[in-house]
Amino acid sequence: MSYFTGSSGSLRMDGKDVAAVQSWSVNASVSLLSVKSLAETDDRFIAGNRTITGSCRVLYYQETLGDTGSSEGNTNASAILNRIFKVRSTASDAAFFYQGGTLDQGDDVDEKRLTLRLKIDDTSVDTANPLNSGRYIEMRVIITNASMTMAVGEVLAVDITFQAHGAPTALDI
Amino acid sequence: MTFPITDLDGNALVPTARSFESGDFPVKVYKAQNGAEHRILYGSNRTNMKLSLTYANIKDADAEQFLDHYDTVQGTFQTFTLGKIDDPTSVFHDDSPPRSGWDGNRDALGANTTDNSYRYEGPPQLTQVRRGISTVTVNLIGVL
Numbered sequence: 001m002s003y004f005t006g007s008s009g010s011l012r013m014d015g016k017d018v019a020a021v022q023s024w025s026v027n028a029s030v031s032l033l034s035v036k037s038l039a040e041t042d043d044r045f046i047a048g049n050r051t052i053t054g055s056c057r058v059l060y061y062q063e064t065l066g067d068t069g070s071s072e073g074n075t076n077a078s079a080i081l082n083r084i085f086k087v088r089s090t091a092s093d094a095a096f097f098y099q100g101g102t103l104d105q106g107d108d109v110d111e112k113r114l115t116l117r118l119k120i121d122d123t124s125v126d127t128a129n130p131l132n133s134g135r136y137i138e139m140r141v142i143i144t145n146a147s148m149t150m151a152v153g154e155v156l157a158v159d160i161t162f163q164a165h166g167a168p169t170a171l172d173i
Numbered sequence: 174m175t176f177p178i179t180d181l182d183g184n185a186l187v188p189t190a191r192s193f194e195s196g197d198f199p200v201k202v203y204k205a206q207n208g209a210e211h212r213i214l215y216g217s218n219r220t221n222m223k224l225s226l227t228y229a230n231i232k233d234a235d236a237e238q239f240l241d242h243y244d245t246v247q248g249t250f251q252t253f254t255l256g257k258i259d260d261p262t263s264v265f266h267d268d269s270p271p272r273s274g275w276d277g278n279r280d281a282l283g284a285n286t287t288d289n290s291y292r293y294e295g296p297p298q299l300t301q302v303r304r305g306i307s308t309v310t311v312n313l314i315g316v317l
Binding site for chain 2: 038040048
């Protein structure tokens with residue numbers, strides 16, 4: 001019998017490992033629609049819709065001093081922050097007339113979503129596709145919140161919450 | 174086509190919410206200059222009762238029955254009764270599902286005991302809840 005701890009967890013964003021992930025969590029909930037009619041005493045339900053949300057905490061670090069980009073093929077906290085914090089656009093586009101910036105979070109232009117894979121490394125190996133090793137939930141998400149707090153005596157970290165767009169795109173859990 | 178009282182699986186179609194106004198007798202009220210009120214009763218039957226039935230989160234196919242029935246009775250034109258379930262094996266046997274859950278006198282919510290029949294007061298209101306599931310509200314009015 002095997003149990004897993006935080007050392008078995010990892011997170012991939014748009015195909016790249018996210019470095020220095022301290023925690024991740026995922027939550028799936030199903031809303032209910034009541035079908036209890038008059039004359040009945042006990043609630044009866046059918047499933048309404050499913051919502052998947054999650055969060056993660058990523059430590060903020062620089063591989064080398066001043067390096068805020070991706071390092072060693074990984075995605076770091078800075079790269080995640082840049083998915084949601086956007087500088088105002090200078091384009092003479094009516095959409096940005098009011099000092100707005102893009103809402104794109106994906107790798108591509110006009111891509112509002114990104115792909116997150118929450119992984120549990122159970123040492124299983126997919127020889128045909130090593131990237132699919134371990135257990136995982138992969139989904140298209142939109143980051144709904146990112147917060148970071150600088151405080152004396154604490155390591156700077158970024159807290160991210162996200163919500164899935166549709167059902168998971170890949171699942172092996 | 175009778176008013177829908179069973180779903181397409183044969184189960185009783187019981188509303189999830191119901192409201193009822195008992196109507197009134199045809200009374201004309203005259204007020205004299207001195208303030209005295211004179212009332213003239215023009216008929217012996219109470220009428221104009223209003224019954225609103227909501228069927229929340231039912232299958233689209235069952236919701237469609239109400240739309241079909243509304244069409245069958247030519248909208249607000251023809252009258253109809255709510256009907257009963259005749260199946261002796263059903264727990265709703267000899268009962269009218271639209272009145273189910275009401276423990277008072279069954280006739281109190283009906284229209285036909287006062288020689289009234291129901292007709293649609295307006296078109297059924299349908300709200301899609303999710304794929305395949307809808308909520309329907311029908312408003313009926315008793316007429317002589």
